[in-house]
Amino acid sequence: MTSPTPPTEPTYADRTFRSSAGMVGGVLLLLMVGWLGVDALIRGDGRVPWLALAGLLTAVPLIVAFTLRPVVFANDRRIKIRNPFRTITMPWTAVADLRAGYSSELFTEDGTTYQLWAVPVSMRQRKKAVRQQSQRSLDDPYDRTSVHADVRDTTSRMAAADQTMADLRELVERAKAGAGPGESSKSAATSEPSASLVSVRWAYELIAPAVVGAVALVVLLATG
Structure with a gap:
């Protein structure tokens, strides 16, 4: 049998x-x-x-x-960050936040910060995106959509790094929303600390x- x-x-x-x-x-x-x-x-x-x-x-x-x-792999379960000299893998439940300031950074629940070398921040692109948003506000001060406007053209007014970080934050929120009450993202609510969920390979x-x-x-x- x-x-x-x-x-x-x-x-x-x-x-x-x-x-x-x-x-x-x-x-x-x-x-x-x-x-x-x-x-x-x-x-x-x-x-x-x-x-x-x-x-x-x-x-x-x-x-x-x-x-x-440098490259970032992301799916519904985890993120893998391949930086110049090490590869970091962790589930979304270990991620606290993602931010793009002068560089792209990931913050874990235990306070560790990892750089995302594959997502460089271009201040020139960001300033251009801000100018486009400002011009749109001046052209349409009452936020009325023109019959000739392309309503799908929302991401073009975001810098590439900011759009990437927004996509990754969406994956984080989706993963944490899908976790049940017994699968809280906080390390205090899990049997394993956040640090043990992070894998680093040089x-x-x-x-x-x-x-x-x-x-x-x-x-x-x-x-x-």
């Missing part, structure tokens, strides 16, 4: 938030550094190829870490080669 198959947990599709400008800049930097480094490796004399190799070993992981790696695959390259570069320059 076979035992019953346990029910599988439902899967939730991730929404992805990242900086397209950062990715483009990262690819361009990698191309430039790769071109200069490979050229120095092939044509350099004496210690130049070794310096180029150490420089590449230092620069490439750092460029990848700060431009291509990106040693980027840290190690960058450190090795930096040490080699310092040694080569010091002994030159």
Whole structure:
């Protein structure tokens, strides 16, 4: 007699938030550094190829870490923040707030703050959005919608970072509203403290080669 198959947990599709400008800049930097480094490796004399190799070993992981790696994955259950050198995963019930000031930040219930590198704040975009809102108020002081206005065009008057944070806050509110009375988001009401719900993994695959390259570069320059 076979035992019953346990029910599988439902899967939730991730929404992805990242900086397209950062990715483009990262690819361009990698191309430039790769071109200069490979050229120095092939044509350099004496210690130049070794310096180029150490420089590449230092620069490439750092460029990848700060431009291509940052991303935020979010679904109905949890958020995963992939920053340059670590990945933070936590359920929405451990999140207290999300704010975008000069940078995008997530605050947990136990008071810890995490930066969202994948959601950079552009003050230029924010000022432009404020100007658009002000112009709309001047054009329509009594808040009457013109027959030619596009009522769907509400997010265009928000900066990209502010819109992303608004989307994430909506996921937080939805998750906490769906939690029952026995699933309070406050750590005092749960059997586990908030800190135990947060998983942090360091990106040693980027840290190690960058450190090795930096040490080699310092040694080569010091002994030159």
